[in-house]
Amino acid sequence: MLIRVRRLAARPVVLWAAFLATHLWLGYVGLTHPNLPFGDVTNVYLPWVQQSLDGFRLGIDGPWVYPILAFLPMLASMVLGPGLYGIGWMIMVTIANAAIFAFLITRSRPGTADGELRLTAAWWWLAFLLLLGPVSVGRIDIFTVDLVIAGLLVIRNRPAVAGVLLGLATWVKVWPAALIAAGIIAMRRRLRVAVGAVITLVGVAAGALAFGAGMNAFSFVSEQTGRGMQVESPASSLWMWLAFAGDHSRVYYDHEILTFQVTGPGSALAAKLMTPLLVVAVAAILVLAFFVVRSGAASTVVLPPLALALVTALIVFNKVGSPQFMVWLSAPIILGIVTQGRRFFVPAITAFVMAGLTQIIYPIAYDEVLGLDPLMLTVLTLRNLLTVCLLVLAVMMLWQSRKTSREVVEDAGGLFRSTFRGTVAGR
Template sequence: MTRRLVRAVPPAAAWLLTRGFMLWVLTHSGPAALGNGRVAHEVWGLYHHWAHVLAHGAFPAHDTLWQYPPGAGLVMLAPAALPGLTYLQAFVVLTLLADATVAFALARSGAREGGSRLGFWYWTCGLPLLLHLPLARYDVLVTAFAVLALLALPRFPRVGGALAALGALVKVWPVLVLLGTAKGRATRSAWTWAAGVGAVTFALLALVFRNSLSFLGNQGGRGVQIESLGGTLLGLARHAGWHGRVRYQYGAMEYVGPHVTAVADASLALTGVAFAGLLLWRLRARRRTAATSCDAALAAVLLFTVTSRVLSPQYLIWLLGLSAACLTARHTVQRPVTVLIALAAVASIVVYPVLYRDVILGTTTGAVLMLVRNGLLVTAAVWSFVRLWRATRPAPDPAPVPDTRRSPDRALTSAS
C-alpha cells in the first residue's frame, strides 16, 4: 500500500500543478491576449441565464443560442447544488471534478496488464494546452462520459453503453464511441443498454421540462462558423475577392454572403460521406485489438468534427480525451495522430482567444492560423481513418510455399 501511494505522488502532483496553472490563467484572463475575460462570460453570463430559465421547468425554446440536447440542462443546473459559491466558482469546481475523474480512470486503465500510463500523462499535460478554456466550457464533463464509456466497454459493455447514452443526451457526439465495439454479444449489449438508458432518461427529462426538442430547430439553422473547415475556405476566398462578411449569430461568428449556403451544404454532404466510410469500415473490419474501440471512436469524432459547419476551439477537448483513451492501450495505431491533435490544440488557443480579432477581420495572419489549425485536423482525420482501416482489415493469406522435394518416381527417372 505504501509503495502504491509513493507511485501515485508524481501523477497527482502533475495534475495539481497543471490545474493550478489553468486556474491562475482563468483568474488573470483580463489582458486582450487572454480574451479580456470573455472566455468565462459564457459560464456566468449564458449558462447562468439558462439555469434560471430551467429552474422554472422549461428549456429556453425561443433562445437561438440553445442548441443542446435536454441532458445539457442538468449540467446548467448542477452548480446550484454547491452552496456558498458563485455560479462560475461552482461550475469550475464541477469541471475539475470531472477532469480528475477522467485522469483517475486513465491512470487505472493504463496500470492494467497490457495498458500504458501514457494516456494519463497525455490528458494531464495536454488539456492545459488550451489554457483556461476547458474550465469555462462544459465539454470536459461531456468528454468524461465518452472516455469512461470507452474504458468500460471491453469489460462492461452494458455500463459503457449506458454512459455513452448519458453523454449523448448532453452533447450527442459521445454516441460515436460505440462504433468500434466488438461484433456480436458486446455490440448488442452496449447498444441495447444505450437505447434503453437514453430513452428512459429522455422521457424523464421531457416530463420534468417543457420544450425538450426545441434545440433541434436552433441547431438546424446554424451557418458556417469562421473556425470551421468551410469557414477557412471562405476566409481564403476573401483574399481572392469574395465579398462576404462576418456576423454574430447562433452563438458564433459566422460567414454570410454569396455561396455560404453552398459551403454549408457541402459540409453536410462531407459528413454523410464520412458516415458512409465509417459504416463501410464497420462492415469490413475483421481483426481487432484491445485498442480498436478507442481507435475507432477517435477516427469517427475526428471525421465528424472536421466536416462540421462548426469547429469551436473547445472541440479539441473531445479529441484530447479520446486521444488519451487510445494511448492507454499499447496496441493503439493512433499515436502519430495524437501528436497532430496536440499541435492543433496549441494552434486553437492561438486562434481563440489570443488572435481571434485577426480571424474575424480576415487578416493574412488570421487566414494562415486557420489554415494551419484546420490543416492539422484534416490531416489527423484522414490519417486516423487510414490507420484504423489498415489495422483491422483481414490478414492476407500466406503465399503457398513450393514443394522442392523430388518425388521418388522423378528421382528414378533421373537416375536412369
C-alpha cells in the same frame, strides 16, 4: 536519469499535484483572460440556469440548443451562488476530470506495460488540456468527454455499462452517438452495448416527457439547423481568405446563435450541404469498419482508430468550428494510448499541435482572427488542414486494422507488445 524521471512521474503525489496545478491554471486563465474564455459559462450558462430557476425550464417549457442532461452540470455549478458561478463551474469540472484521472492511474500496475500505458495516457491528457487552454474546460463538452473516456475504457469488460455512459453523454451533447455506433460495430458483445445505450437514451427521454417537455426535449435538433458557417470550421477557411481578399465575403456576429460566422458567395449553400456531408462521412466510416471487423480484425485493434475517425469526421464536416471541439479528440486518443501504445504516437502528437494552434486562435489571438490578420488566418488554416490530415490518418489506421492481430502488435513494437497481446487475446 531517465529511470528516475519515470519513477517520479509514476508517483501518485506527483500525478495529483500536476492535475491540480493544471486545473488551477486553466481556471485562472479562463476567468481572467480579456477575451473571456469562460464567457459561455458566465454569460450564457449562468443566465440559462437563473431563467430555469425562475420558472421557465429550458428544454422542458421551451426549446433549448442542448440536450436536456446538459443542464445538470450547469445547475450544479451554482454551488457557490451566482456571484462565484465561474469558480463553481471549475469545481464541477475538476471533480469530473478527477474521477477519470483516478480511473487511469489507480488501475495502473507499476512495472507492467499496462501501467506504463495508463500513466502515459494520464500525462498526455494533462498536457493536451494545457495546450488546448481554458476552452478545454470552459464548455459543456468537457463533461461529455469524461463520460466518453469512461465508456470507451470499460467497453471491453463492461459493454452494458459503456452503453449507459455513452447514452448519458449523448443526452449532454449529440456527438457521442457516433461512438455508440462504433461500439456496436466493433465489439463482439455489441448487443450489450446497444441495450445499455438504448435503455439510457429512452429512459432520459421518458423522464423529460414525464416532466412535461413534449417535443421540447428534442428541440436541440432543430435549434442547430439554421446556423451558418462559423469562422473556425475547416470549410470556412475558404471564405475567411476571400474576406481577407475583399471578395464579397465578410465576418459577422450572429446575435441569435451568439457566435461569429462568415458569409460570401456560396456560403449559404455550403451551410446547407455540411450536415448531409457529415452524415455521409460518418456512414462511410461505419461501413468501412463493418467490413474491417468482418475480415477478422480484433475489436481492441479496430475500436480506437474507428472512434478517432468518427470524432475527427464530426469536426471536419461540421459547419460549426468551436475551439472546444478539439477536446473531443482526447477520448479516442486516450483509448488508443491505453490499448495500442506506440501505434497512436502520431495521432497523439498531431493532436498536441492542433491543441496548441487552437489556443493561439482562441483565446490568445481571436481578435486578430476576426480582423482577418493574414498570419492568424495561416494559423487557422494550418490547424484545419491538420484536422483533415488526422481524419485521413485515422481512416488509414482503421483500414490497416484488417491485418492480423499479430502484425498489428508487431507494428506497435517494443515496450507495449505484452499489453497488446493481452488485450487481443482477451477478444
